[in-house]
Amino acid sequence: MVEPQQSRLPALRSKMKIDDLNVYYGSFHAMKHASLDVPDRHVMALIGPSGCGKSTFLRALNRMHDLTPGARVTGTVTLDGNDIYAPGIDPVTVRHRIGMVFQRPNPFPKSIYENVVYGPKIHGEGNAKRLAEICERSLRAAALWDEAKDRLHRSALDLSGGQQQRLCIARVLAVEPEVILMDEPASALDPIATSKIEDLIGELKKDYTVIIVTHSMQQAARISDFTTFFLLGDLIEVGTTSEIFTRPTDKRTEDYITGRYG
Amino acid sequence: MASVVAAKPAAAPLSGDRARSRRIVDRIATASLWTAASAVVAMLIAFVIYVFVQGYSAISWHFLTGYPQSAVAGGGVGPEIFNSFYILLLTLCFTLPIAVLAGVFLQEYAGPGRFRDLVQFSAESLATVPSIVMGLFGLIVFVQLFHWHFTALGGALTLTLLNLPAMMRVTQESLAGVPNTYREASMALGATKWQSVLRAILPSAIGPLTTGVVLVSGRIFGETAALIFTAGSSVSFGASAYDFNPFHTAETLAVHLYSTQREALVPDATQIANGSALVLLVMVLLFNVVARIVGRQLTQRFTGKAS
Amino acid sequence: MVGVRANKAHRDERIALGFLVTSSAIFVIAIALILAFLAVNGTALFYQDHYSPIAFLFGSDWDGFGGKFGAAPFIVGSLVATGFAILVGGPLGVAIGLFFSELAPKRVAEAFKPAIEVLVGIPSIVYGWIGLTLLVPLIARVFHAEGDGLLAAGIVLSIMILPTVISLSEDALKVVPNALREGSAALGATRWETMSRVLVPAASSGLAVAIILGIARAIGETLAVQLVLGNAAVIPGSLLTPAAALTSEIVMDMGDAPEGSAFRHALFTMALLLLLIAMCLIVLIRLALRKRS
Numbered sequence: 126m127v128e129p130q131q132s133r134l135p136a137l138r139s140k141m142k143i144d145d146l147n148v149y150y151g152s153f154h155a156m157k158h159a160s161l162d163v164p165d166r167h168v169m170a171l172i173g174p175s176g177c178g179k180s181t182f183l184r185a186l187n188r189m190h191d192l193t194p195g196a197r198v199t200g201t202v203t204l205d206g207n208d209i210y211a212p213g214i215d216p217v218t219v220r221h222r223i224g225m226v227f228q229r230p231n232p233f234p235k236s237i238y239e240n241v242v243y244g245p246k247i248h249g250e251g252n253a254k255r256l257a258e259i260c261e262r263s264l265r266a267a268a269l270w271d272e273a274k275d276r277l278h279r280s281a282l283d284l285s286g287g288q289q290q291r292l293c294i295a296r297v298l299a300v301e302p303e304v305i306l307m308d309e310p311a312s313a314l315d316p317i318a319t320s321k322i323e324d325l326i327g328e329l330k331k332d333y334t335v336i337i338v339t340h341s342m343q344q345a346a347r348i349s350d351f352t353t354f355f356l357l358g359d360l361i362e363v364g365t366t367s368e369i370f371t372r373p374t375d376k377r378t379e380d381y382i383t384g385r386y387g
Numbered sequence: 388m389a390s391v392v393a394a395k396p397a398a399a400p401l402s403g404d405r406a407r408s409r410r411i412v413d414r415i416a417t418a419s420l421w422t423a424a425s426a427v428v429a430m431l432i433a434f435v436i437y438v439f440v441q442g443y444s445a446i447s448w449h450f451l452t453g454y455p456q457s458a459v460a461g462g463g464v465g466p467e468i469f470n471s472f473y474i475l476l477l478t479l480c481f482t483l484p485i486a487v488l489a490g491v492f493l494q495e496y497a498g499p500g501r502f503r504d505l506v507q508f509s510a511e512s513l514a515t516v517p518s519i520v521m522g523l524f525g526l527i528v529f530v531q532l533f534h535w536h537f538t539a540l541g542g543a544l545t546l547t548l549l550n551l552p553a554m555m556r557v558t559q560e561s562l563a564g565v566p567n568t569y570r571e572a573s574m575a576l577g578a579t580k581w582q583s584v585l586r587a588i589l590p591s592a593i594g595p596l597t598t599g600v601v602l603v604s605g606r607i608f609g610e611t612a613a614l615i616f617t618a619g620s621s622v623s624f625g626a627s628a629y630d631f632n633p634f635h636t637a638e639t640l641a642v643h644l645y646s647t648q649r650e651a652l653v654p655d656a657t658q659i660a661n662g663s664a665l666v667l668l669v670m671v672l673l674f675n676v677v678a679r680i681v682g683r684q685l686t687q688r689f690t691g692k693a694s
Numbered sequence: 695m696v697g698v699r700a701n702k703a704h705r706d707e708r709i710a711l712g713f714l715v716t717s718s719a720i721f722v723i724a725i726a727l728i729l730a731f732l733a734v735n736g737t738a739l740f741y742q743d744h745y746s747p748i749a750f751l752f753g754s755d756w757d758g759f760g761g762k763f764g765a766a767p768f769i770v771g772s773l774v775a776t777g778f779a780i781l782v783g784g785p786l787g788v789a790i791g792l793f794f795s796e797l798a799p800k801r802v803a804e805a806f807k808p809a810i811e812v813l814v815g816i817p818s819i820v821y822g823w824i825g826l827t828l829l830v831p832l833i834a835r836v837f838h839a840e841g842d843g844l845l846a847a848g849i850v851l852s853i854m855i856l857p858t859v860i861s862l863s864e865d866a867l868k869v870v871p872n873a874l875r876e877g878s879a880a881l882g883a884t885r886w887e888t889m890s891r892v893l894v895p896a897a898s899s900g901l902a903v904a905i906i907l908g909i910a911r912a913i914g915e916t917l918a919v920q921l922v923l924g925n926a927a928v929i930p931g932s933l934l935t936p937a938a939a940l941t942s943e944i945v946m947d948m949g950d951a952p953e954g955s956a957f958r959h960a961l962f963t964m965a966l967l968l969l970l971i972a973m974c975l976i977v978l979i980r981l982a983l984r985k986r987s
Binding site: 409410412413416417419420421423424427428430431432434435437438441484485486488489491492493496497502505506509510511512513515516517518519520521523524526527528531548551552555578579580581582602605606608609610611612615616641644645648649660664667668671672674675 | 792798808819853856887889913965
């Protein structure tokens with residue numbers, strides 16, 4: 126097991142620290158002893174071939190494995206110094222502060238407005254005026270306001286795939302998280318929609334910490350500040366994106382980057 | 388693009404009052420759902436125990452085989468049990484061919500179109516006809532129009548109409564469970580569609596089909612409202628109560644339970660009712676269990692896999 | 695020789711097709727005949743005996759042998775009993791459907807499911823018998839009344855429609871894509887919040903079908919309600935006084951009403967009414983299903 130090259134990261138404040146994370150599906154050891162510091166308000170890309178465990182790793186960061194029967198997580202994951210897996214911590218509140226966008230857009234079969242204000246309503250916001258403000262703010266932040274403002278109360282399912290994904294991002298933003306996890310958010314979209322999402326991520330990192338799983342190295346190179354490489358359940362290497370792609374220290378990383386395996 | 392985050396509160400601790408009350412609501416809701424489900428299961432068990440406790444003492448060989456009495460105590464339900472099975476058999480003779488063929492047609496042959504929609508709609512409509520209304524239809528046609536008066540055959544035909552939709556749905560579902568590869572393989576070997584259906588597709592659906600047929604049979608066995616005015620509420624006297632003449636009046640066990648509850652002419656009506664209820668319940672449970680076992684066995688034999 | 699065998703196979707195919715189409719046509723002919731015969735016999739009261747439809751539907755004076763056919767007491771009885779059954783059995787059935795679809799671990803589901811299936815199989819006459827011998831005395835003791843009436847009928851009907859509503863609700867909920875559950879959880883919703891705010895609305899058309907079919911079952915139920923209603927041809931003042939329903943009245947008096955009499959015609963009119971209600975429910979179901987797609 127290779128120690129991740131933490132010293133190559135500039136001295137930035139860590140928003141999240143993952144220490145000795147292990148994920149088991151039944152007896153299958155899906156993620157082995159992963160440790161990582163995630164710098165605040167930057168984009169961290171997780172790359173690696175199919176089945177390397179990057180999505181498994183991501184889902185451990187907002188306790189999504191709690192929903193999978195038979196899944197077990199050990200180790201610590203801290204947000205601003207607080208371990209989210211500590212006993213007594215409610216996963217519901219964790220997911221308030223660490224949001225997630227999924228690979229396939231999954232808007233609820235409700236109106237655009239109802240989708241966006243779903244989170245705030247659950248968290249207790251009842252004032253219609255404030256909800257409307259939150260809705261507009263989140264849709265603007267997700268670069269969807271202009272396309273959505275005249276059809277707020279029409280079904281979200283009428284939107285195109287790319288628009289639905291931006292709606293899902295707006296939905297997450299409405300909850301005002303601090304970290305946004307993205308699991309291959311553009312892989313189901315066409316190139317134009319993809320580039321809109323990528324531009325959006327570039328804006329989002331000003332205010333949020335973004336961790337994005339991607340199977341496209343080109344995408345990682347375009348949008349991320351830092352990159353972590355996974356292989357077969359092991360975290361192999363982490364560094365700034367330019368370092369990982371030009372001067373990887375581990376041969377396995379180099380083989381992946383140069384296309385030896387996909 | 389302006390920053391989205393205006394004035395955000397300082398990093399809140401990972402717990403809070405609102406979160407606590409939502410957690411409580413979640414726990415209460417979960418507990419309520421568990422309670423509801425367990426209560427219903429417990430209720431069922433209570434019913435079964437109740438029926439057994441009430442009816443146990445009424446069961447005897449004489450009860451199960453003897454003739455009913457009309458004025459004195461000591462009657463049995465032998466002819467009624469016989470009639471229940473006999474009418475079930477008759478009903479299946481009519482229902483199975485029609486429903487299975489129609490199910491095969493809709494599932495394997497019919498393309499989308501007006502006839503298909505019409506048949507589907509007719510089946511749905513037939514399924515919502517209340518059983519008493521179906522019984523009245525049987526009264527109009529078989530008892531009055533055909534001048535048969537109360538007959539087992541009239542009852543069976545009425546029950547056929549009542550159960551055609553269910554049986555057809557059973558057929559359709561079991562056919563839908565057959566993988567397409569069977570159909571393709573059979574056609575590729577040069578079989579006609581009917582040959583494929585008869586020799587390859589239906590046999591591989593035999594497990595779910597049998598399970599469904601036995602379950603519907605259980606419902607037929609317990610049917611009452613459609614039979615009161617078609618098969619009647621009395622049995623023939625003497626040995627002819629046990630023959631296979633479809634034109635005799637044929638009170639079934641379920642109808643008998645109803646008539647003893649409604650008009651208690653004999654002094655031990657309660658006993659007889661309790662015993663009848665028990666026999667009915669046991670038969671239904673048996674049908675359920677047999678359906679499952681036979682279905683599983685047949686699937687294993689004809690397809691070689693466990694399900 | 696291949697040619698001869700092929701011809702025979704093709705001829706068999708044509709014969710088979712004939713049988714297949716005929717069997718399917720039987721469904722169409724059957725429902726058509728039922729509608730026709732019920733329509734003819736059900737309107738005889740109006741055309742042959744010249745009784746006013748308004749008096750039939752809204753009059754509360756019922757005296758079969760005396761020529762008075764105000765069927766309002768039975769219509770009200772059926773509606774109240776069915777309404778009770780749906781108000782109690784509907785939400786309860788959906789809740790248990792939610793239980794099976796979202797909460798129950800596999801082993802619990804496997805243990806509980808057979809119980810629901812047995813509930814389906816219990817003949818309605820046995821439910822009526824249980825209602826008469828167990829429920830009615832219980833109500834009599836608790837409420838200091840006779841025990842029979844719409845409360846007893848409503849409770850029995852609620853129990854009888856439960857299995858239908860439960861299994862259809864469960865099916866409707868299972869079809870909702872998992873992505874919606876994940877999306878809701880990722881936004882910080884509790885499981886109950888996901889169930890109530892996302893899953894139930896998403897499954898609403900399937901749940902509506904479950905409820906409508908529950909209604910159909912309740913309104914058509916005959917013997918169970920006849921045994922516990924008390925059979926008084928009056929609009930009941932409370933849930934605890936004897937009442938009557940369309941189905942119970944038919945089964946009570948059809949045997950006594952002379953063939954060809956206005957009395958019998960009135961009973962057939964009630965049957966026609968039941969049939970029309972059932973048909974309306976089917977239309978409602980189709981509307982609900984169309985809304986889904």
